[in-house]
C-alpha cells in the first residue's frame with residue numbers, strides 16, 4: 001500500500017493514462033481488476049479532443065513497444081465525472097480514481113479544476129478517492145509542445161494547481177512528466193516545483209504529491225514493416241501510424257524511463273526542501289514483466305504503471321506484472 005497524500009493505492013500498481021482507459025467499459029474493467037490500486041483515466045480536456053483517423057497506435061513486431069499519434073481523449077471531462085460517479089456509487093471497491101487532465105490555457109485548466117472540486121465536494125467519501133494528474137507531456141499536439149519541456153510555459157499551469165491546493169489541501173495532485181535526457185532538465189524541474197513549497201500551516205507542503213515518469217518519447221518514427229501487420233498499412237502509408245512521427249512507449253523506452261525514475265528519486269531524496277522529499281514517483285515506461293516492475297522499484301518508483309502492456313493484453317496485463325501468470 002502507498003499513501004499519496006489522501007489517496008491510498010493498494011496494491012501499488014496502476015494503469016497509466018492512455019487510450020485503453022478511455023471509455024466506461026475500460027474504466028470499469030480497470031476498477032474491478034484486483035491487481036490495480038488506482039485507476040487513471042485517459043487525459044481529459046474540458047470539451048473533448050477532436051480525434052480523426054490520423055490519431056492511432058501501432059505495436060512493434062520484435063519488441064513489446066508501441067508508437068502512438070493520439071492527442072487527448074475525445075470524451076470531455078463531464079463524461080469522466082459521470083462514469084466515475086456511476087462506478088463509485090456502485091461502491092464495489094474502495095479504489096481511487098485519478099483524473100488525468102490538461103488544457104490549452106491555464107484559464108481553461110482552472111475551469112476544469114473548479115468542476116472537479118465541486119464534484120469531490122458533492123460526496124464526502126469521494127474526497128479521498130479522487131485525485132488529479134496534470135498531463136504536461138503529450139508530444140503529439142500540433143502547435144502545443146509539452147509545457148514540461150519549457151518551464152516558462154509550465155508555470156502558469158502550476159500556478160493554477162498551487163491555487164487549487166491552497167484552497168483545498170486534501171486535493172492530491174500528480175504531474176505527468178516526459179522523458180528528460182539532460183541533467184540540467186531534471187535539476188531545473190526540481191527547482192521549479194520546489195519554488196511552490198509553502199509553510200503556511202507549520203509543515204512545509206508542496207502542491208505536487210507525485211510525479212509519473214515517464215510519458216512517451218516524442219518524434220519517434222516506426223515504419224509499417226516493423227509492425228505485425230505491415231501489408232495492411234503499406235497500402236496507404238510506409239509508416240506505422242499515419243503522421244509518421246509519434247510517441248514511443250514500451251520496452252523501447254524502458255532504460256530511459258528507468259533513468260528518469262532513478263534521477264528524480266535521488267534528487268528528491270537529497271533535496272533540502274522537506275516537502276520535495278515527500279513526493280512519490282509512479283514509474284512507467286516499458287513495464288512489461290515482473291522483472292521490469294522490480295527494476296522500477298529498484299530505481300525508486302513506489303508505484304508502477306503500464307500502458308503498452310495494457311493495450312496488448314487487456315487487464316490481464318496486471319496479472320502478468322503481479323507474477324500471477
Ligand SMILES: Cc1cc2nc3c(=O)[nH]c(=O)nc-3n(C[C@H](O)[C@H](O)[C@H](O)COP(=O)(O)O)c2cc1C
Nearest residue numbers: 016017018019043214215249250285286306307308
Ligand atoms: C496509446 C497510448 C495512449 C496514451 N495516452 C496518454 C494520455 O492520454 N495521457 C497521458 O498522460 N499519457 C498517455 N500515454 C502515455 C502512457 O501513460 C505512458 O506514460 C507511456 O506509454 C509509457 O508507458 P508504457 O511503456 O507502459 O506504454 C499514452 C500511451 C499510449 C501507448
